Amino acid sequence: MQPHPVPPPPRGGDPTALTLRTLHAARRFWWLVALMVALAAASALALSFLQPTRYEATTSLILTDATAVGVPEAARISVDRGQQVEVVQSQRVAKAAAERLGEQVTPEQVMARVTASTGQRSIAIDVTASHATPQGAASTADAVARAYREVTSAQAQQRIENTITHLEQERTETKQRIRQLQAELPDDRDPAGDTVAEAEVRAAIRRLTSLDQRIQQLTTNAALFGSVVDSVEPAEPPAEPAQPRPVRNAGLGALLGLAAALGVALWRDERTRSVEGEQEPLALVGAPLLGVVPDHGGKEANEGPAIEAAG
Known part of the structure; x- marks a missing residue:
């Protein structure tokens, strides 16, 4: 009884057909796939x-909620995390961090070693530092965090001082206006009356x-709300290096090699259709087997029947 023909790998652009053709090519050129993956x-x-x-070591900066009750408007710094990430990686912060680290560390080196990103929490920024030693990575991250806090505090203090200066100038002008209005009041005015000048005096007072209240509030609360940073989570020295990661890299290399090998195997399978068994023609042309040409070798090839009929 003639064996049931093996169906050829289906052709077409659908994912199933492509998967079957790829598996067929991988089985056929398994040695090539294995070699490319290993390499x-x-x-x-x-x-x-x-x-x-x-x-690599990471410290988290928890930002102050600028909309919290009691935070003076002049002491508020924009807590847009995208903007603050740029501040963390700025030259000014890097310079302050380099001064803390010492050991001839330059601001450019700090900027090259540090990256900042928005943390998973809504008001957090993660500062990651890279270094040749675990302690160096943690120290660099902490130095940048402290420098950032100092820089933002200085910015807030400057804004508060500018606001107080403006308010004091307005206060001086208001006092002068009060004295001017009081001098314009007539001496024989009716104490029970309510002239326009008297109303202006009361409004100015x-x-x-x-x-006076705003200046006092800013002066009192400047130290409490003078920074965009609410708290800092210190960095811990890492137990393992971030690079090299030989096992991970070898695995990624093997995956890339496998993808490339399957592509090459599929390409070769599409262009080489050699027949290696009596069932191969059925798979290639999709037609019934009509006969087999035996190969007896040498002189025996002329003695036997040339064609063995199928069925």
């Missing part, structure tokens, strides 16, 4: 050992009282 993994592993050892 890719070995190359990635070799490159891993050429990388310098680097450690209320304004002066309001200015």
Whole structure:
């Protein structure tokens, strides 16, 4: 009884057909797939050992809620996290951090070692530092966090001082206006009357009282709300290096090698249709087997029947 023909790998652009053709090519050229995967993994592993050892440590900056009750308007700094990320990575913060680290560390080196990103929490910024040693990574991250806090505090203090200066100038002008209005009041005015000048004097006095209260509030609360940072979570020295990661890199290399190998195997399978078994023609042309040409070798090839009929 003739064996049931093996169906050829389906053709077409649908994912199922492509998957079946890829599996067929991988089985046919398994040695090529294995070789390319091994070479890719070995190359990635070799490159891993050429990388310098680097450690990474991260500290989190918890930002102050600028809309909180009691925070003076003049002391509020924009807590737009995208803007504050730029401040963390600024030259000014890097310079302050380099001064803290000492050891001939330049601001440019600090900027090259540090990255900042918005944390998972809505009011947090993560500062990550890279260094050749675990302690160096943690120290760099903490130094940048402290420098950022100092810079934002100085900015807030400057804004408060500018606001107080403006309020004091307005206060001086208001006092002068009160004296001017009082001097214009007639001496023989009716004490029970309510002239326009007297109403202006009372309004100016209320304004002066309001200015005094605002100046006092800013002066008192400047130290409490003078920074955009509410708290800092210190960085911990990492236990393992961030690079090299030979096992991870070898795995990624193997995956990339596998993808490339499957592509090459599929390409070769599409262009080479050699027949390796009596069922191969059925799979290639999709037609019944009509006969088999035996190969007896040597002179025996002429003695036997040339064609063995199928069925």
